[in-house]
Amino acid sequence: MPTPTISLRPALETDCSSLAALSIEVWLNSYIREGISSFFADYALAEFTADKFRRILSQPSELLLVSQNCIGIDGFIRVRVGQKSPAGSHSETEIATLYVQPRHQGKGIGLCLLRAALDHCQSSHWAPPWLAVNSENTKAITFYQRHGFTPVGQTHFKIQDTNYLNEVLQYDP
Secondary structure (H helix, E strand, O other): OOOOEEEEEOOOOHHHHHHHHHHHHHHHHOOOOOOHHHHHHHHHHHHHHHHHHHHHHOOOOOEEEEEEOOEEEEEEEEEEOOOOOOOOOOEEEEEEEEEEEEHHHHOOOHHHHHHHHHHHHHOOOOOEEEEEEEEOOHHHHHHHHOOOOEEEEEEEEHHHHEEEEEEEEOOOO
C-alpha cells in the first residue's frame, strides 16, 4: 500500500479550534496514565484553547505549521524566537510544541514537521532551536536525538505548585 502524502502548511485562524482539540488529545495521551484528575483536566482545558492559538498566530516571532490529511489536521509544530534556553545555551529559538495525533504517529508526520521547522529556522536566520521534553517521554527524547538534538541540561515544567522534570535538548546541525 502506498504511503500517504504528507501535506504541510502554515496554520490559519480557522485551524485554532482543531489545534486546541488536537493539543488536548495528545497532551492527555502522552502524560496522563492513571485516569484524568481535575488538576490535569483544568490545566488542559485552560491551556489549550482556540483563543490562545489565535494569539500565537498574531505574533511575528511565532511559526505554527500544520500537517493536514484529507479530513483535517493530524499534527503541528510551534517554534518561537525570544525564548532563552533554561540550559544556558545562547539560542533563543524554541520548539515549543510538536504534536501528532497518536493514531497518526509512525507515519513520518512528526519528522516532516520537524524538518520544515528546522528549514524555516535556517532560512530565517533564527538560531538552531532548543526544546524541553518530559524526562519520562523516552519515545520523544529518542526521536529528537535521532534527528540531531543533544541533551544540554534539565528544567522543570510547572503546573500550579508541582514541578515535572524535563530534559533540555539543543539542535546541533
